[in-house]
Amino acid sequence: xxxxxxxxxNKVTEKGKDVELRCxxxxxxxxxYWYRQSLGQGLEFLIYFQGNSAPxxxxxxxxxxxxxxxxxxxxxxTIQRTQQEDSAVYLCASSLGYSSYNEQFFGPGTRLTVL
Amino acid sequence: xxxxxQIPAALSVPEGENLVLNCSFTDSAIYNLQWFRQxxxxxxxxxxxxxxxxxxxxxxxxxxxxxxxxxxxxxxxxASQPGDSATYLCAVGPSGSARQLxxxxxxxxxxxx
Numbered sequence: 001x002x003x004x005x006x007x008x009x010n011k012v013t014e015k016g017k018d019v020e021l022r023c024x025x026x027x028x029x030x031x032x033y034w035y036r037q038s039l040g041q042g043l044e045f046l047i048y049f050q051g052n053s054a055p056x057x058x059x060x061x062x063x064x065x066x067x068x069x070x071x072x073x074x075x076x077x078t079i080q081r082t083q084q085e086d087s088a089v090y091l092c093a094s095s096l097g098y099s100s101y102n103e104q105f106f107g108p109g110t111r112l113t114v115l
Numbered sequence: 116x117x118x119x120x121q122i123p124a125a126l127s128v129p130e131g132e133n134l135v136l137n138c139s140f141t142d143s144a145i146y147n148l149q150w151f152r153q154x155x156x157x158x159x160x161x162x163x164x165x166x167x168x169x170x171x172x173x174x175x176x177x178x179x180x181x182x183x184x185x186x187x188x189x190x191x192x193x194a195s196q197p198g199d200s201a202t203y204l205c206a207v208g209p210s211g212s213a214r215q216l217x218x219x220x221x222x223x224x225x226x227x228x
Contacts, residue, residue, distance in 0.1 A: 004158075033215060043204070045215030056214055091158060103149060104206075104216060106159040 002026070004107035006092050012113045013082055021077045021110045025094030032075050033095075033104060034067060038088035046090075049075065050097070082114045117142045119207055121219035128195055129227050136190040136222045138205030143183045146208040149216065150179050150190050152201040159204065163190070195226045 045059040206216035
């Protein structure tokens with residue numbers, strides 16, 4: 001079946017603009033995660049959604065970052081007033097749920113460049 | 116706070132050699148450990164998942180082991196091939212209320228033909 005998809009694959013924006021990144025998880029996966037991968041920082045967790053529960057936002061680096069998940073499926077990560085340090089690859093992952101059995105499957109990522 | 120370390124950062128081997136990649140973590144209270152590979156400019160591909168109650172998992176030429184008490188995991192690749200060239204990432208799934216994976220910085224593997 002189809003894997004996790006993300007769009008756009010690349011996004012170039014100017015400092016101060018808002019951007020939206022989209023993630024389509026694997027059908028039937030109730031858990032969805034956003035991570036960020038940047039040079040010098042490695043892969044870091046941003047936010048986690050599980051079913052209808054309140055999201056775990058503990059990894060969001062500032063209040064310019066927000067995410068929502070509509071209908072328990074598609075998720076959008078929004079970055080407001082982008083800064084150059086936001087440049088990174090944003091990765092989305094999904095899993096069947098959260099247990100020790102559940103692998104996380106990753107999408108191809110969105111490469112964000114803030115000029 | 117969980118910290119994951121991978122050594123070496125880079126490794127170059129001739130084709131056909133068997134090799135071991137190392138991963139260590141500071142907090143042994145984990146749910147599971149996952150090994151991924153990442154090709155340049157691509158996302159992460161899951162290779163193996165080891166649950167905290169397991170000692171090892173095998174898939175084809177790959178074998179991953181887990182020793183929770185010592186905070187270590189190894190990924191063994193048998194009969195390496197140029198197509199195995201990639202960055203290999205180890206990620207630990209936590210216990211408790213946190214949900215995210217904590218990643219190591221990866222080992223960049225090059226298999227020379």
